Amino acid sequence: MTKTTETTGYNERLEQKLAKIFAGGQQKYHEKMKESNKLFVRDRLKLLFDDENYAEDGRFANVEAEDLPADGVVTAIGKVNGETVCVMANDSTVKAGSWGSRTVEKIIRIQETAEKMQVPMLYLVDSAGARITDQLDMFPNRRGAGKIFHNQVRMSGMVPQVCLLFGPSAAGGAYIPAFCDIVIMVDGNASMYLGSPRMAEKVIGEKVTLEEMGGARMHCTVSGVGDVLVATEEEAISEARRYLQNFPANFAIKPEKIEAKAAKAGRSLEAIIPENQNAPFDMYELIDQLVDEGSFFDIKKLFAGELITGIARIDGQVVGILANQPKVKGGVLFGDSADKGAKFINLCDAFSIPLLFLADVPGFMIGTKVERAGIIRHGAKFIAAMSSATVPKISVIVRKAYGAGLYAMAGPAFEPDVCIALPTAQIAVMGPEAAVNAVYSNKIEAIEDPKERLQYVQQKHQEYKEEIDIYRLASELIIDEIVAPHQLRSVLSQRLSFYETKDLPLPYRKHPIYPV
Amino acid sequence: MKELKASMAGTVLNVLAAEGEAVTAGQAVLTIESMKMEIPIEAEFGGKVEKIHVEVGGFVNEGDLLLTVGE
Numbered sequence: 368m369t370k371t372t373e374t375t376g377y378n379e380r381l382e383q384k385l386a387k388i389f390a391g392g393q394q395k396y397h398e399k400m401k402e403s404n405k406l407f408v409r410d411r412l413k414l415l416f417d418d419e420n421y422a423e424d425g426r427f428a429n430v431e432a433e434d435l436p437a438d439g440v441v442t443a444i445g446k447v448n449g450e451t452v453c454v455m456a457n458d459s460t461v462k463a464g465s466w467g468s469r470t471v472e473k474i475i476r477i478q479e480t481a482e483k484m485q486v487p488m489l490y491l492v493d494s495a496g497a498r499i500t501d502q503l504d505m506f507p508n509r510r511g512a513g514k515i516f517h518n519q520v521r522m523s524g525m526v527p528q529v530c531l532l533f534g535p536s537a538a539g540g541a542y543i544p545a546f547c548d549i550v551i552m553v554d555g556n557a558s559m560y561l562g563s564p565r566m567a568e569k570v571i572g573e574k575v576t577l578e579e580m581g582g583a584r585m586h587c588t589v590s591g592v593g594d595v596l597v598a599t600e601e602e603a604i605s606e607a608r609r610y611l612q613n614f615p616a617n618f619a620i621k622p623e624k625i626e627a628k629a630a631k632a633g634r635s636l637e638a639i640i641p642e643n644q645n646a647p648f649d650m651y652e653l654i655d656q657l658v659d660e661g662s663f664f665d666i667k668k669l670f671a672g673e674l675i676t677g678i679a680r681i682d683g684q685v686v687g688i689l690a691n692q693p694k695v696k697g698g699v700l701f702g703d704s705a706d707k708g709a710k711f712i713n714l715c716d717a718f719s720i721p722l723l724f725l726a727d728v729p730g731f732m733i734g735t736k737v738e739r740a741g742i743i744r745h746g747a748k749f750i751a752a753m754s755s756a757t758v759p760k761i762s763v764i765v766r767k768a769y770g771a772g773l774y775a776m777a778g779p780a781f782e783p784d785v786c787i788a789l790p791t792a793q794i795a796v797m798g799p800e801a802a803v804n805a806v807y808s809n810k811i812e813a814i815e816d817p818k819e820r821l822q823y824v825q826q827k828h829q830e831y832k833e834e835i836d837i838y839r840l841a842s843e844l845i846i847d848e849i850v851a852p853h854q855l856r857s858v859l860s861q862r863l864s865f866y867e868t869k870d871l872p873l874p875y876r877k878h879p880i881y882p883v
Numbered sequence: 884m885k886e887l888k889a890s891m892a893g894t895v896l897n898v899l900a901a902e903g904e905a906v907t908a909g910q911a912v913l914t915i916e917s918m919k920m921e922i923p924i925e926a927e928f929g930g931k932v933e934k935i936h937v938e939v940g941g942f943v944n945e946g947d948l949l950l951t952v953g954e
Contacts, residue, residue: 645920696891697920729918734892736945798919 388426388436392460400460403556405533406600408441408458411491414604415454421445424476428469436461438469439494442477444484448612453481456491459534464494466540468504471512478518485617487527489607490543493534512539519546524717527614531603532557532583532593545592548714549610549666551603552583552593559586559593588669591703596669610664613678613685614718621719621867627683628659636852640791644767644798650675650692650725653765657681657856658688666714667707673697674704676711678720682860687715689776690725693766700731700772702745708775709752716752721759721863724783728772729798747882749775755879759784759866761859764792764846779845784866787858788837788846795835803827885928887950889943893917897939900932906952913937913949930954 391397391407400407406414413419421443428438439461443454455474457464466474481488497506505511516539522528523546530547534556541559544550560581567573567580579585586593595610597603615622639653654663658679665677672695678687689708691698700708715722731737731746753760753775762783768776773794777783788794795802804811807827814820833839840846850858893915900912911923912932930952937949 647921647923693920694923697918697922699891699918699920701891729920732891732918734944736892800919 384427384430387433388430391436391458392434392462396460404599405459405493405556407460408456408491408493411533411600411604412441412443412445412454412456414601415489415491415607416443416445416447417449421454424480425469425473428473429467434461435467438467438473439464440466440470440473442473444477444480444486447487447489447608450486450611450616451484452487452489452611453477453484454489454491457494457534459493459495462495462498464534465496465498466494466505466512467498467501471505471515472510474515475510475518478515478522481526482518482522485526485619487529487611487614487616488522490528490530490547492530492532492536492540492543494537494540495535496537496540516542516546519543523548524618524713526617527611527718529607529610531607532559533600533603534558535560537561537563549594550586550592551595551597551606551610552587553600553603554583554596554598556600557583557593587667591667591670591706593670594666610678613664613680613720618717618719622685624683624685625680628662628680630658630856631655631660636789636855640766640789640852642791644791644793647693647697649694650690650698650727653725654679654688654690657859658686659683663688666711671701671703671707673699673701674708676707678715681856681863684860684863685720686723686859686863687711687720688723688725691728691765691772691776693727696732697729698727699729700746700749700775701737702740702742705731705742705745705749705775709748712749712752712756716756716758719758721761721866722753722756722777723859724753724760724762724776726762726764726768726773726776726778727766728768728776730770730772731775744882746771746775750781751879751882753777754781757869757871757873759863759869761862761866762786763855763859764788764794766791767793767795767798769793769795769797784869785848785862786846787848787850787855788841789852789855790837790849791852792837792846792849793835794837794840794845795831799828799831799835802831884933884954885930885952886948887912887924887926887952889915889945889947889949890924891915891917891922892942892944893922895937895939895941895943896921898935898937900926900935900950902932902935904932906930906932915943924949926950926952928952 423443429435439458441456455477528547530544530550532552536559558581564575587596662680663677675690675692760777760783762777779786896914896916906926907929910926912926913924915922933951933953
């Protein structure tokens with residue numbers, strides 16, 4: 368606000384009101400924020416928007432109440448990376464960021480603006496939840512808090528929705544992060560829970576700390592509700608800005624190509640990939656050799672590490688990567704990895720980000736534990752999401768792709784635009800050891816001489832390997848291409864540019880019955 | 884005292900740490916064979932190995948105790 372030289376009484380009144388609003392809640396709450404390394408809501412917005420280029424709506428909400436500046440939430444439209452976005456940001460210095468009727472109305476209105484303008488919606492959450500004293504005005508009504516979640520669901524896949532969690536997101540409020548595309552959480556400060564530890568003790572008798580039950584680290588490593596764990600609020604904001612660079616403003620626009628960068632200097636793919644199918648290696652090292660240096664944005668890095676999911680650039684072209692990680696749990700797929708893959712595919716497919724699958728997968732996990740936990744229905748989510756994605760899909764068989772693992776990683780039957788094999792690729796229902804055991808176990812056991820038995824097994828392994836030889840699969844047109852590992856990056860770059868115009872009509876129906 | 888538990892079901896292929904030995908977080912302390920893969924199990928925290936609860940060739944289920952590590 369610039370002061371005019373001819374300040375009138377009207378302007379003085381306005382400036383007094385504004386000064387009060389800009390100051391937020393009481394000084395003691397500001398000090399409390401500082402002690403826990405938290406920023407005041409208006410400082411968060413300064414960091415988020417380009418050169419403070421934003422405009423606020425509903426700034427005077429509840430101005431007559433005196434102690435509820437902006438009614439505890441700032442809602443604004445402005446520029447991030449030169450693109451328009453809408454933002455709601457709780458002010459936890461005002462009644463702990465709790466929601467009154469005007470708070471809720473402001474959030475609903477900024478969501479409506481995001482939908483009308485078809486731009487991303489960001490939620491900067493730091494709130495204790497509903498103001499129980501005001502519940503009839505903000506909880507059950509048509510434009511009550513439920514409408515916020517209803518809008519989120521409606522806008523999902525239409526415009527990007529990002530949650531930055533700086534403090535608590537309690538009870539019903541915890542659904543804001545859950546309905547976002549991505550949740551960035553500040554370690555030590557952010558938390559999500561339906562019932563607080565105090566409530567858990569009173570209602571079910573459980574004694575637990577907030578960090579154990581709903582802390583940022585727990586959600587980013589165990590529950591999977593959190594996607595990116597960061598150390599500071601500044602980092603959360605810069606990560607959100609970095610994430611958005613990969614996305615168009617809405618589903619109808621395609622993501623833009625940016626300036627290309629070389630891949631990080633490192634070992635060749637030939638050196639990275641061990642010949643022994645069963646030996647572990649670090650898939651991150653391989654990804655580094657395929658993508659533009661520094662472009663990889665890891666999503667759910669700390670959750671279900673056996674499947675890597677992240678968005679990157681190859682020669683400036685955006686791509687969503689799903690890669691099995693042989694170093695973690697052998698790269699075997701579990702229920703959590705299936706969930707992780709399914710959500711990531713839905714995210715990329717919604718915003719026209721092509722998908723690249725890097726397969727080195729022994730299959731889905733077997734055994735009592737996982738069957739009881741419903742690995743079949745979890746796996747179905749992953750396969751359904753991959754199968755229904757209509758963006759360009761490139762399937763690369765790095766080493767083994769066994770059983771339903773081949774399916775999940777966009778195997779030939781799922782209409783990838785191309786299925787590329789490296790010379791180390793091995794596609795089969797199961798690996799040679801397991802297959803020979805399954806087919807010939809009776810015969811093997813019947814051979815008494817151990818030497819003879821070993822010889823027999825080795826011979827059968829050899830026959831099996833010949834049967835699934837990758838050149839045989841290429842000859843049968845099962846795979847489309849065999850590529851030398853060191854050429855993979857340039858091949859992928861070329862394919863991505865060829866597939867830019869892909870346009871698949873969706874099947875005529877209302878929607879599938881999503882496996883859940 | 885902290886507990887290192889199996890992240891998945893499998894057979895213990897080899898034990899890479901000994902009781903009484905100091906280990907650091909991220910160090911591979913066991914190899915499990917599962918789904919025909921050799922899976923390194925890394926210590927999630929550093930400390931002295933107090934007890935090894937499994938032996939080579941034995942089956943472990945997801946969540947089973949592998950090692951206890953003291954301060």
